Amino acid sequence: MINILAGLVKPDSGRIAVAGKLLFDSSRSIDLTPERRRIGYVFQEGRLFPHLNVRGNLIYGLQRVPRDERRIELEQVVRLLGLDPFLHRRPSDLSGGEKQRVALGRALLANPHLMLMDEPLAALDQPRKEEVMPFIERLRDELTIPIVYVSHAMDEVVRLADTLVLLSEGRTVAVGPLDELTSRLDLRPLTGRYEAGAVIDATVVRQDQAFALSELAFSGGILQVPHIDLPPGSQLRVRLRARDIALALERPENTSILNVFSGVIRDMSDEPGAQVDVLLDVGGTALWARVTARSRHDLNLRIGSRVYALVKAVAIDRHTLGRTSGRRFLANKEIY
Amino acid sequence: MINILAGLVKPDSGRIAVAGKLLFDSSRSIDLTPERRRIGYVFQEGRLFPHLNVRGNLIYGLQRVPRDERRIELEQVVRLLGLDPFLHRRPSDLSGGEKQRVALGRALLANPHLMLMDEPLAALDQPRKEEVMPFIERLRDELTIPIVYVSHAMDEVVRLADTLVLLSEGRTVAVGPLDELTSRLDLRPLTGRYEAGAVIDATVVRQDQAFALSELAFSGGILQVPHIDLPPGSQLRVRLRARDIALALERPENTSILNVFSGVIRDMSDEPGAQVDVLLDVGGTALWARVTARSRHDLNLRIGSRVYALVKAVAIDRHTLGRTSGRRFLANKEIY
Amino acid sequence: FAAASTTNALNEVAESYAASDSSGQKVRPVFAATSTLAMQISKGAPAHLFLAANPAWMDYLVERHAIRPDSRRDLLGNRLVLIAPAGSRLQIAIEPGLPLVEALAGGRLAIGDPAHVPAGIYAKAALERLGVWHAVAPRTAQAANVRAALALVDRGEAAAGIVYQSDVAVGRRTRVVAVFPASSHPPITYQVALVAGSNLPEAKRFYHFLLGPEAGAIFRRHGFLTLTPGS
Amino acid sequence: MFELTPLEREALGLSLRVAFWSVLASLPLGLVTAWLLARCEFYGKTLINGLVHLPLVVPPVVVGYVLLLLLGRRGPLGAWLYETFDLTLAFDWKGAALAAAVMAFPLMVRAMRLSLEAVDRRLEAAARTLGARPFGVFLTVTLPLMSPGILAGAILAFARSLGEFGATITFVSNIPGETQTLPLALYSLSQTPDGESGALRLVAIAIVLAFASLAASEFLARRLRRHMGA
Amino acid sequence: MFELTPLEREALGLSLRVAFWSVLASLPLGLVTAWLLARCEFYGKTLINGLVHLPLVVPPVVVGYVLLLLLGRRGPLGAWLYETFDLTLAFDWKGAALAAAVMAFPLMVRAMRLSLEAVDRRLEAAARTLGARPFGVFLTVTLPLMSPGILAGAILAFARSLGEFGATITFVSNIPGETQTLPLALYSLSQTPDGESGALRLVAIAIVLAFASLAASEFLARRLRRHMGA
Ligand SMILES: Nc1ncnc2c1ncn2[C@@H]1O[C@H](COP(=O)(O)OP(=O)(O)OP(=O)(O)O)[C@@H](O)[C@H]1O
Ligand SMILES: Nc1ncnc2c1ncn2[C@@H]1O[C@H](COP(=O)(O)OP(=O)(O)OP(=O)(O)O)[C@@H](O)[C@H]1O
Ligand SMILES: [Mg+2]
C-alpha cells in the first residue's frame, strides 16, 4: 500500500495526488517514477546503504535536490536527530535505533513534500523504540512536512498522529481525527480493546515543584500528572486509557487518586463478558472508562447518570503523552 | 551466555552441570560436545532447516535419540503445538509464529533433559507473541522438562517463570522465586519501573456466570477478576502491577472498584520524583501500590499505616495471569 | 604414433594394410605433433611404431633408448612450397636473395614455429640458405603447426606462407607460387622406427608394409616423396 | 538429416564418459578443498589456494606435461600406481578424465567455496544441539544447503572438461576410441587437408552439447531452489 | 640469481599487457551481460546464456579459428573494422587480448551475475525514493554493492587470460614481441627437444605470477569487505 504511494509498486487503477501534484492516474496514464515523486520513505528495515558511512547515507538524497530547492540542510538534520557522534561510522556499526534515526535523516534530507514511515519502530525492541520515538516527534513538531505513519501499534499512533486512517484487509474502514476515531465504539475491534481510551487536548497551566507534578487544564477540569518538562501554556495531548479510569457515584475521600472529574454517561458498550466500556462527557470532553458488568449493576449505571471519573495520576506516563502538532500528522493503523 | 550452556561457545573457566550430569568443568577439562549435552535450544531466530519440511525439521532431533530413550513422540508434539495443518509445508511458507512453534517442537523432540529458550518471542510482533505464548505455557505445564527462558520482556517472564535469575552486564544480580524478586525494591531498576508489581498465588474458588467474573482466593482475601476458564480449585498466579493499585484511608463506597483489601504499609520507596512505590502486607501477601508523592503527603502515609488497597478488576487481564507450574520454570531477565 | 601431417595418408595405408593382412589385425594410428608424441614415447607410451616428421626428435629418442636405433629408416620426403591466397598477385621465383619482404608488401609470411614445427624449421633453413631469413624473420607469423599456417594464408590473413607440398594438395583458396628447390634446404625426411620394448610381430609386419611399394604409392598420391629404397 | 559417423559417436561417447567421471571423481576432493579454504584458518592456506588456481593460469599443455612427468608409467607416482594397483593413467581414458579434472578443478572449487561460505553456520549449530555429530551435520545440513553451489560447480567443471584439449593431448595423447575426445578428434580433423567439413560437424556437436548441459543445469538449479523453498 | 632473459621479459610484459587489457575491455560488456542474465526476463535468454558459456565448452583452438573467420582481414567483421577504423586484430597484441577476453568471458560473467543476484533490490528501491534515477542507482548503489563480485570476476578473468594459449596462437599466431605471450613462449620451448630448462623457468614465472595475482585479489577482497562493513 505504502509502496504504491512511493511509486515502487504500480497499482492496477486509481489516482494518487500529493500537495496538489498528481503522481499517478491510471485513467490518464500518469505514473511518476519514484525519484520524481519527492516522497521521503522511511522503511521498516532501515535500508541504509552498507557501502556508505552515515554521512554518505544522509547526503545521498540531498545531493540530488537542486540547490535552490533545499529547505532542509545536513547540519539541521544532524542536530535534530543527534547524529553527530556517528557521522563517520558505517551502518553495520550502529545499533538498531541509531540506524532508524539515520534512515529518518536520510529521507528528510531528500527534501520530500511528504514523508512515508512504514512501521519505522517495528523492528526495534522497547528500549530502542523509546529512543527513536522522541526524534520522530521532533520531526513532526519542528518541520512542516506532512507525514504518513503506518503502524500496527496503537500506542505509537496515538502518540504521533492527528488524523487516523484505519485500514483493514486492504480497505479503508474509517478516516478522521485521532480522538474521534479512538472514541468510537464501533471501531473498538480495530483500535484495540486493551489500548482503548480517549485522547484529550490539554494545556500546561502550572508546575508543582514540591511533588513533581504538572497541572494540565482541559475542558473538564485540571488533570494532575507526573512532571512534564514543558513551559506553562504548552499544548499537549493526553491519552487516558479506559482501563485506567474507574467510576464512583460520590466523590471519594482520602484516596491516592488525585484526579476526580464529574461527568455524565453518554454511552455504554453492550458486549458480552465481564467488561463494560462507558463513554463519559466531562465538561465537553469525551472520556472512556472501563468497569465490570457487576459494577454497572451494583452502581446502577445508565445513560444520563451523573458519575465521578477517577483517574490515577501515576497511570498517565510517557507512553500516553504526546505534544500536539496542528493536524499535520496522518497515521494509518492497519489490521490484518 | 545461553550459548555456553548449549556448548556452542566455550567459556574460559567454570562448571556447568544439568540434572546431576557434568557438562563442562574447566578445572577437570570436561567439555561435552553440544550433541551429547541433550539440551534443547529454541533460538531467537527459529533457525529451522530451510531444506526440510516441517516434519523433517521436527524429526531431525528425534531420529538421533535411541528408541528406548524417547519419552516424547512426534504425535504428542504435533498435538501439543497444533502443528498438524502445516506438517508438509516448508519453513519459508510459515508465518513467524508458526515457525517458532515448529522450533519449539523440534527442540522438544530431541528429548532434552533441559530446554533453553533464547528470547523465542523477541522476533515476533504482539499478535504473534500472543499466539505462541500459550504453547510455551502448555509445554511448561504438560511436560516435565525444566526450561531456562531468557528474555528482556518482564511480561513474558512473569507469565512463565517460577524462579528468576536476574543478569546485568554479564553478572548474576539475584536468584530467587519470581514473586520475591519482583517485590524487592532494590531490584526495581532491573525488574522495571513501569512493569513493577507483585505476583500473588491464588486459587479459583467460584465462577460468577452472571457477571462473567471469577473469584480467586489468596491470603489477603478474595480477588474478583474477569472470567478465567479454569475449574474451581485451580492454582494460578496473578500479577498485580503497582500502577494499577490505588490506596485509600477508608473503604470507598459506591465505586466501580471491586477489589478492596485492607493492609499495612511495610515499606516505601524513597526516590525523587512524582511517584512513590508502597509495599503493603495484605493478610500475609506482599502487594505493591504506586501513588504520587502528593498523595503520600495528603494521606500522611507512613510505614505501619493501615490502608485500603484498591484494585480494579478490569486491570487484571490475560497479560498478567499465568498458571503456576510447580517451580519447574526458570527464567532469566537480562539487562544491558 | 605418427606425425599429424601424415594423417590422411597413413589412415589410408592402414586401411590397405588391414585389407591385405590375413590376420585381420588392425593398426591404430595415433596422430599428434611430433614433439608431443616423442615426449610421450620417452615417458613410456604404449606405442609400437613412430613416424616422425622431424629427425631431431628421433635423435632425442635414440639418446633416451626409447626406440630401436637399427630400425630407424628414412620413409618419406616432402617439398616446401611458397603459397599465397588464391586472389593475390604475388609472383616470385625462389632464388638466393629473393625480394620476399617486398613481395609481402607489408603482409606477413605464415610459417610453422621454427622452434619446433618441422615445416617451420625447414622453412627457416631454406630462407637462411637463400640469405633472406634475417630480413624476413620479423615479418613471419609463426603457427603452432603447418595446418594453422595454411589456414592463415587460406583466410588471406597472411600474404604468403611456406608449407609442405602435401598440405596444399586440396587448398582451394590457396595457390602455389613456387616450389622450393630441394637444394635450398636440408632434405625433408619423415623417419620411421620401432619403439624399444615393442616385440609385437604385427608391429614389425606393419613396419615393413610401410616401407613397401603399396604404402609408397599411397604416400605419393598424398603429395609425399618416398625415400625408401624399395620404391 | 544429421547422423553421427562412428568416429563422431565414439568421440562423443568418450567425451561424455571422460567429463562425467572427471566431475564425479573430483567432487569429493573439491568439497574437501572448498571446506579447507572456506572454513579453516591454517598456515599455508594461500599456498593451497594458489595450487588450486594454478591450472587456470598455466597453459594446459604444461599441465599435461607435468601430469605426464608425474603419472606416466615411468613417473614417480605413475610407477607406484602401476605396481600397487595395476593402474595406468597415461594413454588411457582415465588419464583423460584426470587431465580434465585437474583443469576444471579451480572452477569447481570456486563455486563450492562460495556456496559453502553462504551457508548459515547458525543452522549447523542448531543441528548440533539437536544431537547431530559434526559429520552428520555436514551431511544433513551443510551439504543440502550448499547443493546449488555444488551443482553449479559440477556443471561448470563438466563443461570445462568437455572442452579440455591441451592437457589431454599432452598427457594421454590422441588415441581413437581410448583418449580421442571430441576436441582431440576435432584437432585431428583440422590437421588434415580436407577435414574442414568434418571439423565443423564436430563443432556443431560440441555446441549442442554445451547448450544441453546448460539447459540441464538451469533446470536442476530451479528445481533445487524450489526444493530449498527460496 | 634469477634474472630474466630479454625473451622472458618481453613475454612476461606482453602477457601482463594482454591480460590487463582483455579484462578491462570485457568488464563493461561483462556487466551488461550479467545484468541481462540476472535481472531481465526475455525470449532467448537461454541462448545468450549458452553463447556466453560456449568458450568454456568448445576447445580454445576452435574459438581461435572462429575469431579468425570473423575478425580476420577477410572476415565480415574484420574487414569492416579494417576499413572503418584501420584496425587489424590478427597478428596484433590487441587480437591476443581479444582472444583472451573471449575465453575468460564466461568466468567473468558468472562471478558478476552471482554478485548481482545477491544485491538487495530493496536498497535500490530506497535509492529511487531518494531521488536517484535508475542509472544513478546503478552507479551509486548496485555497482558498489556488487564490487566484490566484480573484483572476483576480474581476477579470475585475469588469471585465465594469463594462461590462454589455444585461441591465441590460432587467432594471432606466435610473433615474438607482438603476440608471444608467456604460454606461447612456453609452448614453443616445451616442444623443442632441448628446451626443457627454459620451459621450466617460464613455468616458474607463470606460477609466481599466479600467486601474485591471487594474493592481490585476496588483499583487495579483504579491503573491499572491510569497506562494505561486513
Ligand atoms: N497492487 C495491489 N493491489 C491489491 N493488493 C495488493 C497489492 N499489492 C499488494 N497487495 C496485498 O497487500 C498485502 C500486503 O501489503 P503490504 O506490503 O502493505 O503489507 P503490510 O500491511 O505493510 O505488512 P506489514 O505491516 O507486516 O509490513 C499483500 O499480501 C498483497 O496481497
Ligand atoms: N565467554 C564469554 N565470557 C564473557 N562474556 C562473553 C562471553 N561470550 C560473550 N560474552 C559477552 O556477552 C555479550 C552478549 O552475549 P549474549 O549473546 O548472551 O547477548 P544477549 O544478552 O543474549 O543479547 P540479546 O538478548 O540481544 O540476544 C557479548 O557482547 C559479549 O561481550
Ligand atoms: Mg508494511
Ligand SMILES: [Mg+2]
Ligand atoms: Mg540472546
